[in-house]
Amino acid sequence: MAIQVEVSTRNGITVVTVAGEIDGGSAPGLQSQVLPLLQQNGALILDLAGVTYMSSAGLRVLLLLYRQAVARNGRVALAGVAETIKDTMAVTGFLKFFTVAGTVDEALTTLQQA
Amino acid sequence: MDTRIDFYPTHEHQGYKLRPGRPVPFGATLVPGGVNFAICSRYATSCTLVLFEKGASTPLVEIPIPEVFRIGNAWCVVVFDLDYERIEYGYRMEGPWDPRAGHRFDASKILLDPYAKAIGGRDVWGQPPDWSDPYPHRARLIFEDFDWEDDRPLETPLADLVIYELHARSFTRHSSASVKHPGTYAGLMAKIPYLKELGVNCVELMPIFEFDEFENSRPNPVTGETMYNYWGYSTVGFFAPKAGYAATGPLGMQVDEFKNLVKELHRNGIEIILDVVFNHTAEGNEHGPTLSFRGIDNQTYYMLTPEGYYFNFSGCGNTLNCNNPVVRMMVLDCLRYWAAEYHIDGFRFDLAAILGRDPWGAPMPNPPLLESLAFDPILAKCKLIAEAWDAGGLYQVGSFPAYGRWAEWNGKYRDDIRRFLKGDEGMVPALAQRLQGSPDLYGWNRRGPTASINFITCHDGFTLYDLFAYNHKHNEANGEQNRDGGDDNHSWNCGVEGETDNPDVNALRQRMIKNALAILLMSHGVPMILMGDEVGRTQRGNNNTYCHDNDLNWFDWSLLERNADLFHFARQMIAFRKTHPLLRAREHLGMSTAQADFIWHGVHAWNADWSPGSRTLAFMLRERQAGQGGNTNPVLYMALNAYWDALPFHLPELPINYRWHLFANTALSSPHDIYEPGHEIPLEPYQDSFLVGGRAVVVLVGRP
Structure with missing residues (x-):
């Protein structure tokens, strides 16, 4: 299953908008697209409002991006995560690693305050 | 680019790229670019790796492992470029069909890897399976990259544990649990605040290794409801957590x-012990299904009679051949895996006496498996707890080969305390042993009180409420005309069999429950509480609820409100135990360097009545220096009256400046039955006796 990835910038912060299903098939592609966008001391928002399914491999890519960002003194926020996906993340312990916001706007506010 | 040359394939089968694998670790391991599959069989003549798309009934591909890839008895292959989230794998093995010689190879079967780390096929609890599936329990691949941050097993000293035995599904399945994911690991996680409030610091989970709830499932002859293999004492895969207990089982994320x-349990100071069943497997006897072990190496994995039939020391059809070196290694690998990869704090071994039998069933004086586990460096800090008997008649309570490590479920504690409580004569000497951590069982061999896991109730048998509400088991709902389940319950219904409106009977039952909880928490040794006993959970007299996925087993959380006083009593008793190191002795007093003593009393101070007709005992726990030279540590006193009338107990003298304070008196009803530790009620300054109600216990604290 293919995913669509769009990159934009808002208030100097990179916003990656993802749509589709993130699973073992699409996760490596997402990883290779997003990793180069992480900058030293930079912030990044992953807008996942269009993501309908996230497998174990998908969650691991998110965590990997987060780790890479932290290693660069950067920050990552997730926006628009579907309730079921958020629930899976909570139950499996992934959620607490992330800054989670309802919308991209909220994520921008949170990251700019931090 | 991968720079190691062994990251590249050397062989190919139907488009799948292969190279020779590594024989260890056994099982399926993610390696750069692919998956390393390794499995052993002593007598197989060929081995084929069978790959499926997740859930598919026909294989994606069957890859015969080239003979040149075999090292010794290990077949190993690396398969490249697998989408490991979408793959399930199994094996076909060819070999002799010769039951008399112990061989039952059947190449028509697809076999589960004994080292499978996740198993699909029963992803959602109770969802009827496709019985025609050629591969019902399907091995899957997992990530082993969980972020534990600073977590590690807690290593709480055994003497400080208060164990709470629970069933992962029963705990939160009832609608009254009000959790988002009822009956799951996530549900249990949501109830951690309750466990903390109660004060227990260890949960012991009934089996959570993958099992088949549909094994021997059948309609209830009375209600038509499906009866399951609900408790799960029948393992399908020893390395995989039960998927049907996970909210995320349908996503295959049960491991995470x-x-x-x-x-989360650890973060809240709560240890986790797993109830592990290594005495048999889910394959049953010669009429059972061939799922894994039988088709991989029947003669290795099972204890067989000279005619090639299955020994049945487990009462479940077969007996795992635990002291065969290959099986022993699997058991050790399994426990190491759970300790290292899952941070499990300890293990309780179901029917552990079997683990000390040799391949022909004879008990061994120095069983290699038990010795290996006791001395294993990775398991070194894990609690090892034996259910020290088996269904073949071997009873080893007090004599289980311990190597200074093993503790035991103390069945004698359960029986003696029950008999004393119900008023049997001649129980006072035994009661004294049990209160002291059973030095008769664990003193002579220097195993100490922590070798004794004290319990009055466990999943097997009556709940604590039912212990005082039923004289006889009522197992009709199990569909065997009440023949199943034990008959030696040592229970007493307090005058009426079952539920009653009689307030006196109900008050007496509440008191008996409190008596039991008080004795359990005041005894040396390690207390274990059965889920729900703190709020009077009932199984309506059923003492063998192994097959019921309903409110016979489910924790009804509305009891917490209805029996709030019981919960309060249990909570304060646990808190009292935590407050007083005197109750958590590491060694038997009187046999050690400990500067404290058990001093026996009765209705007369300093003079316990040990005669057969006696139903009373009292004891004082005191540091020898208490009250002297600046030592102001408290003195504890407990009076136990199993006689039906109130009796005055003459109180022993306290050090000068000390005064008795009332902590608990089960003859009184809430809120006067128990006080918060530190807020006990002082007795009159010169009060030298205490009237202990009939069938009641009293706990006093002496302090300045």
Whole structure:
């Protein structure tokens, strides 16, 4: 299953908008697209409002991006995560690693305050 | 680009790229670019790796492992470029069909890897399976990259544990649990605040290794409801957590969910012990299904009679051949895996006496498996707890080969305390042993009180409420005309069999429950509480609820409101135990360097009545220096009256400046039955006796 990835910038912060299903098939592609966008001391928002399914491999890519960002003194926020996906993340312990916001706007506010 | 040359394939089968694998670790391991599959069989003549798309009934591909890839008895292959989230794998093995010689190879079967780390096929609890599936329990690949942060097994000293035995599904399945994911690991996680409030610091989970709830499932002859293999004492895969207990089982994320549960328990100071069943497997006897072991190496994995039939020391059809070196290694690998990869704090071994039998069933004086586990460096800090008997008649309570490590479920504690409580004569000497941590069983061999896991109730048998509400088991709902389940319950219904409106009977039952909880928490040794006993959970007299997925087993959380006083009593008793190191002795007093004593009393101070007609005992726990030279540590006193009338107990003298304070008196009703530790009620300054109600216990604290 293919995913669509769009990159934009808002208030100097990179916003990656993802749509589709993130699973073992699409996760490596997402990883290779997003990793180069992480900058030293930079912030990044992953807008996942269009993501309908996230497998174990998908969650691991998110965590990997987060780790890479932290290693660069950067920050990552997730926006628009579907309730079921958020629930899976909570139950499996992934959620607490992330800054989670309802919308991209909220994520921008949170990251700019931090 | 991968720079190691062994990251590249050397062979090919139907488009799948292969190279020779590594024989260890056994099982399926993610390696750069692919998956290393390794499995052993002593007598197989060929081995084929069978790959499926997740859930598919026909294989994606069958890859015969080239003979040149075999090292010794290990077949190993690396398969490249697998989408490991979408793959399930199994094996076909060819070999002799010769039951008399112990061989039952059947190449028509697809076999589960004994080292499978996740198993699909029963992803959602109770969802009827496709019975025609050629591969019902399907091995899957997992990530082993869970982020534990600073977590590690807690290593709480055994003497400080208060164990709470629970069933992962029963605990939160009832609608009254009000959790988002009822009956799951996530549900249990949501109830951690309750466990903390109660004060227990260890949960012991009934089996969570993958099992088949549909094994021997059948309609209830009375209600038509499905009866399951509900408790799960029948393992399908020893390395995989039960998927049907995970909210995320349908997503295949049970491994992460369970690890997160362990991490959260630890973060709240609660250890986790697993009830592990190594005495038999889910394959039953010669009429059972061939799922894994039978088709991989029947003669290795099972204890067989000279005619090639299955020994049945487990009462479940077969007996795992635990002291065969290959099986022993599997058991050790399994426990190491759970300790290292899941941070499990300890293990309780179901029917552990079997683990000390040799391949022909004879008990061994120095069983290699038990010795290996006791001395293993990775398991070194894990609690090892034996259910020290088996269904073949071997009873080893007090004599289980311990190597200074093993503790035991103390069945004698259960029986003696029950008999004393119900008023049997001649129980006072035994009661004294049990209160002291059973030095008769664990003193002479220097095993100490922590070798004794004290319990009055466990999943097997009556709940604590039912212990005082039923004289006889009522197992009709199990569909065997009440023949199943034990008959030696040592229970007493307090005058009426079952539920009653009689307030006196109900008050007496509440008091008996409190008596039991008080004795359990005041005894040396390690107390274990059965889920729900703190709020009077009932199984309506059923003492063998192994097959019921309904409110016979489910924890009804509305009891917490209805029996709030019981919960309060249990909570304060646990808190009292935590407050007083005197109750958590590491060694038997009187046999050690400990500067404290058990001093026996009765209705007369300093003079316990040990005669057969006696139903009373009292004891004082005191540091020898208490009250002297600046030592102001408290003195504890407990009076136990199993006689039906109130009796005045003459109180022993306290050090000068000390005064008795009332902590608990089960003859009184809430809120006068128990006080918060530190807020006990002082007795009159010169009060030298205490009237202990009939069938009641009293706990006093002496302090300045």
